[in-house]
Amino acid sequence: xxxxxxGVDGCWQPRDAxxxxxxxxxxxxxxxxxxxxxxxxxxxxxxxDGNARMRERPIGELGQALERLGATIEYxxxxxxxxxxxxxxxxxxxxxxxxxxxxxQSSQFISALLLVAPWLPSGMTIKLSGEVTSPxxxxxxxxxxxxxxxxxxxxxxxxxxxxxxxxxxxxxKFDYAVEPDASGATYFWGAGAIREDLAVRVEGLGVxxxxxxxxxxxxxxxxxxxxxRAAEPAWTRVSRAEELKALGADMTDMPDAAMTLAAVxxxxxGRSVIKGxxxxxxxxxxxxxxxxxxxxxxxxxxxTMPGDDGAIYVEPPKGGVDCSxxxxxxxxxxxxxxxMAMSLALVSLRRPNVxxxxxxxxxKTYPTFWKDFARLHGAATEEHS
Numbered sequence: 054x055x056x057x058x059x060g061v062d063g064c065w066q067p068r069d070a071x072x073x074x075x076x077x078x079x080x081x082x083x084x085x086x087x088x089x090x091x092x093x094x095x096x097x098x099x100x101x102d103g104n105a106r107m108r109e110r111p112i113g114e115l116g117q118a119l120e121r122l123g124a125t126i127e128y129x130x131x132x133x134x135x136x137x138x139x140x141x142x143x144x145x146x147x148x149x150x151x152x153x154x155x156x157x158q159s160s161q162f163i164s165a166l167l168l169v170a171p172w173l174p175s176g177m178t179i180k181l182s183g184e185v186t187s188p189x190x191x192x193x194x195x196x197x198x199x200x201x202x203x204x205x206x207x208x209x210x211x212x213x214x215x216x217x218x219x220x221x222x223x224x225x226k227f228d229y230a231v232e233p234d235a236s237g238a239t240y241f242w243g244a245g246a247i248r249e250d251l252a253v254r255v256e257g258l259g260v261x262x263x264x265x266x267x268x269x270x271x272x273x274x275x276x277x278x279x280x281x282r283a284a285e286p287a288w289t290r291v292s293r294a295e296e297l298k299a300l301g302a303d304m305t306d307m308p309d310a311a312m313t314l315a316a317v318x319x320x321x322x323g324r325s326v327i328k329g330x331x332x333x334x335x336x337x338x339x340x341x342x343x344x345x346x347x348x349x350x351x352x353x354x355x356x357t358m359p360g361d362d363g364a365i366y367v368e369p370p371k372g373g374v375d376c377s378x379x380x381x382x383x384x385x386x387x388x389x390x391x392x393m394a395m396s397l398a399l400v401s402l403r404r405p406n407v408x409x410x411x412x413x414x415x416x417k418t419y420p421t422f423w424k425d426f427a428r429l430h431g432a433a434t435e436e437h438s
Contacts, residue, residue: 063172063223065093072099078107078337078389079417081161083135087115088165090139091124092172100129102136106389110335112137115162118152122173150175156183158335164194167216171203171224176217185211187332189265189306196263201227233257235266237419238289239313240395242270244429245291246278247320247402251429252292259287265306272314275300276321299323299368308332312396315344318367319353319374320403328364338388341365347397350383351375351404374404382406391417398426 072093076082083101090099102108113133116126123142130136157163163179163186170177185191188211195214199205202224204217238255245253258267260282270280270289276297281290299321304311311330318325333340341357344365348355351374358364383406387394391414401407415422 060223060226063092065089065097067093067097070097072097074099074101076101076103076107078104080107080110080159080336083107083110084112084115084159084161084165085168087112087137087139088119088169091119091122091141091145091169093139093141095141095143098125098138098140100136100138102129106337108135110134111158112162114154114157114159115165118154118162118166121152123147145172146174151178151180153180153182155181157186159332160185160187160190163191163214167191167194167198167214170216171198176204176215179214181212181214187265187305187308189268193263193265198224201229232262232264234418235262235264235269236307236309236392237395237422239266239269239310240399240422240426241429242273242289242291243313243317243396243399244402246273246276246293246297246317247399248429249293251402252290253429254288254290256286256288258289260284261287266310269307269310269313272300272302273317275302276317297321299325301326301328303329305329309392312340312344312392313399315348315355315365315367316396316399319348319351319369319400321369324354324366324368326358326364326366328358328361330365331363333363336392337390338393340390340393343386343388343390343393347385347393348400350385351400374400376404378405380404380406382408384408384410387411387414389414391415391419395419395422395426398422402429 074086083103087101093099108130111133112135116137119139120126125140127138129138166177166179191211195205195207198216206215235258238258241253241255245251261284270291273291274280277295278291278293297320299318302314304327308330311327311333314327330341345355352370353374354368355365358366385397387410389411394409394412394415398409412423
C-alpha cells in the first residue's frame with residue numbers, strides 16, 4: 054500500500070513543552086529520532102526511552118556527536134544509555150560543519166547524522182577514522198539521500214562523507230518505492246539453500262538493490278546453492294542441487310544476516326568461520342552469545358574464534374545434525390529478538406521436533422513471517438515466491 058507523509062520543512066512542531074517517547078526495544082527509531090531531535094524548536098527537549106534491553110544498548114557515541122553540534126544531552130539513568138534527554142541548539146546556523154568520529158558501535162549513529170544533514174544550514178561533513186562500521190549501511194544511507202535530491206559526496210573508502218542540500222535547505226517532496234526488506238528475505242533464501250526440494254524466489258530484490266543484505270545469496274552460492282537474479286522486474290531465486298559446503302565469510306557489510314548464515318552452516322559439510330560480527334553484541338540481545346547457546350542444542354560445535362570476539366565458527370557433528378523422526382525435541386529461546394526467532398526457524402526445515410519460543414517477537418519487523426514460513430513446510434520440488 055501507499056503511505057503519505059506530509060513534511061514539516063525540517064522543523065518539528067511539537068504540541069507540548071517537552072516530548073517524551075517510549076520506543077520499546079527499537080534501536081533504529083531511537084538512534085534516528087535522537088539525531089532528528091536537533092530539528093526540534095528551542096526550547097523543546099526530546100526524551101527518548103525504551104524497555105529494559107534498550108536501556109542496556111549504548112548511545113553515548115551519538116550523544117557526544119550531538120553535543121558537538123550544539124545540543125545538550127542529559128542521561129536520566131546510566132550515562133551513555135537511554136533514557137536520554139536532547140535539547141536542540143538555539144541556532145542551527147551555529148552547528149558545527151565537520152564531525153570527526155572514530156570506530157562506532159553502530160553504523161546507525163552515522164546514518165542518523167547523515168539523515169538530518171540536509172536540514173542543517175551548512176550541511177554536514179563527517180570524517181571517520183579507524184574501522185568503518187557496517188559500511189554497506191552507510192552507503193545505503195548516502196544512496197537514498199542522493200536519490201531524494203540531497204547533495205552527497207563521499208570518498209571511495211567512506212572515511213569522508215559530505216551531505217548538503219544542493220544550495221537549498223532540506224529536500225523537496227518525492228515519491229519513492231520502498232524495496233522489500235532484504236534482511237527479512239535472507240531467511241527464505243536460506244530455506245532454498247537448506248532444502249533440496251525447495252526453490253525460493255524473492256520478488257522486488259535484484260541486482261540493483263541498495264541494501265547490503267541483498268548480497269546474501271552470493272554467500273549461499275559459494276556454499277553450493279544455485280542463485281538466479283533478474284533486474285526488471287527485480288527478483289532473486291535460490292535453490293540447491295548439491296551438498297552444502299562450509300565457507301569463510303566476512304559479514305561486516307550485512308551483520309543482520311549473520312544468524313541466517315549460521316543456521317545454514319549447521320547443515321554444511323565442514324567448519325564455517327563467520328567474522329565481522331562486532332556489532333551483534335549490542336543488538337536486541339547479545340546475538341553472538343545467543344547463537345552459541347541455541348545452536349549448540351542441536352549438537353553443532355559453535356563458539357568464538359580465538360583472539361577475535363567478533364567471529365564465530367560453526368561445525369555440524371560428525372554425520373551431520375540428527376534429522377531423524379526420533380530426534381529429541383529441542384526448544385529454542387529467542388531473547389525477545391525477532392532475528393533470532395526467524396533464523397532459528399530455519400532449523401525446522403530439516404530437523405523435526407523443533408519449538409521456537411516466544412514466536413510473536415517477529416512482529417517487530419515481520420508480522421506475517423510465520424504465515425509466509427508455513428508455506429515452506431511440507432513443500433516438495435516447488436518454487437515459492
